[in-house]
Amino acid sequence: MKWRIFSRKKGKKRWRLIFRPRGDVSDIMALPGAVVEGRVAGRYLLSSTGFQSTLIIQGVAKKGVLAGVDVSVDREAVEKYQIDIAYQPRSGRAGLRPAGTISFEDMVLDASDRFEPPTNDPEDLACIIYTSGTTGPPKGVMLSRKNFLKVQEFTQKVIKLGKGDQIVGVLPFFHVFGLSNVLIGGLVHGATILLVPQYNPTTLLKTITENNTSFLMAIPTMFLHLLRLLRRRGSRLPHTMRLCVSGGAPLPQEIIEQFKEKSGIRLIEGYGLTETTSSCCLNPPEGISKPGSIGLPLPGIEMKVCDEEGNELPPGKVGEIAVKGESVMMGYYNLPQETKESIKDGWLFTGDLGYCDDEGYFFLTDRKKEIIIKGGFNISPREVEEVLLSYPPIKEAAVLARKRGEREEIVAFVVAEKGTEEKEIINHCQRYLASFKVPDAIQFRDVLPKTITGKVMKTQLKDGYKDRRKIERGGSDWKD
């Protein structure tokens, strides 16, 4: 009897607890790492103590960041804000790999560097890129090998890339602009791409100045950041730079001029969609760039402006912009109906509203689906946004419609200086806008939700917007 009780107690395994509520941030990695290494090494060396399961409970005494070795950290800020920063050593032999996954490095470890590719048809599907629509889940845009090659051919007629060119690869390659115009565009023509995996303005400027950079494609926000940085430092961009191209979101006119003046480099604006494998319209690098224009269709691309029935409109008339050419997508993945609605007789209807001038330059006004209809009038949110932005305390603005009972209301979401009041904003609008266009309500925000290229995501400002990043208990599909 006595023996059995003793045995049961003895038989209960003992685990060890390491409790450190006020450790350093490095302990989060070093404590379990030490137990693991001790176990691995202990088998061959030193003591023969058996492995003991270990529970560690820890917290930190001061704010800290534990970063992978590839993360770039601002050392000055670390000192200034007293942040404890520790690096995770590169995972080696006893490396931490989430169970059930494959390491990229292991996958290629013993792989041959010769490969016999199968015959690939240029018309084959090569890539699916998802774009968020105004409604519903993101749609997969199907692009073929030919789409990618054609867009390079068309763009090359305007922007001549070649051996010896160094292009900044700061636009993310998962986005069509970076993928098609920078990565594929550069490699097709034998250029060198300077990879920037983690954008910040200082790194971007450093990348440009420390190489023989000739070419920068970026989004408006990045040009704005660069401009501020050049201004602060009183410096210019190196003379090896030939051209800067902006796309992805509308580029404010004053930035184009100020950028040219400060940097000494010409900045031109272009236009493209995922559905057109990126660029389809560009201001000519030499010759006339028109203020506010997205430029001329690339050679090989046709563009027109259409009315509701799809009839072509004469210059100066606002309608939907349509694009035709061999860089137009194959369609939306698994969505034949949506494909049929957007591509008619080879013309892709972009959903962007705009017009064309007598010389063939295109101008954008609004997104078709964002037009506000109030009391029978069509109101351009862009027009209202421009008036709002002309009021100095307002930094960002997005205008959309909201249902209030039977009525449509205009709501303006603004990022403004502290202390700015609704009344003064409304007064400003009343001075420059017809009364039916004046916002009915102003909502102040710290920041407006934006896409990776800097376009405001108006859907996220609408009533009843559902955060798709969340995972709900009952499943997380897009059907409401």
Add this chain to the structure above:
Amino acid sequence: MIEKWALSDPELPALIFAGEKITYSQLNREVNRVANGLTALGIKKGDRVAIMLPNIPEFVYSFFAILRIGAVAVPFNTLYKGGEILHILEDSGSKALISLTNFAPMINELIPELPELEHVILTGERNLIFAHPESTVFIQLILQKNQMEDLDHAYGRIGNLMLDIVRSLGVDDPWYKHRGSIRVRGDKIAAFVISEIEDMYLINVIVFLTPLDINDFLRVVWVPHEIRDKMLEPLTSVQEEAGERPSWDRIKECVTRRVEKEFGVEITDGNLVRDELFGYEKLRSLAYKDR
């Protein structure tokens, strides 16, 4: 096209990354290696392979390798979270996903809902963990693999254990479905990832105790203003759900008791032993080495 340059100008630099040149010839060979690696995993013409990577050489190798095989590349935004990722992987029917190691916890959670996804391939050392004295507690378990049947079992068991712990800290209605996230409504309150090293599992858990103010951290690791709100997944914390932040003693008590009960063991206070102290000092000096 890469092949063409690799033949005519093998030494021409194609990429420059972290100060190092990668020539067209090297790039061509790397693309071939990845193409062979993917082929060995069973990827073939027409299969969809998703890429969730920033602009690092592995993105370039993977993208062109996928095309070389005749498969279909599905690159997508590295800022996407939860439901956004799920939709893309599900809709495209991707057979493999190439991503960063630090996204593993997020992806893990989605795997059981993606029967077509056969392989998760991870690269890079871009982990970023914010530790705050008040807001975060880290719980780690190092145990032998044979204490669990398999990985699914381990995820199920640890998930339920964590659910229990979170509940015992006063949180009313947490839920756990699979692989790594304890949530309240749609928000994350705790997360864990299981790693394997030889015959051991290392289980890393983070529990959010109070709302995490990431502004200080963003001064150190610069993130454009526009995307700051997308850095983190929607989070909640014990304080927000239970009304108060539990004391360290209470956390110690709750966690220890529940682990004891779950594994039928007795847990006693301890510390690192000799063999382990070597490793501890080494790891700490590497962590604080000047760069």
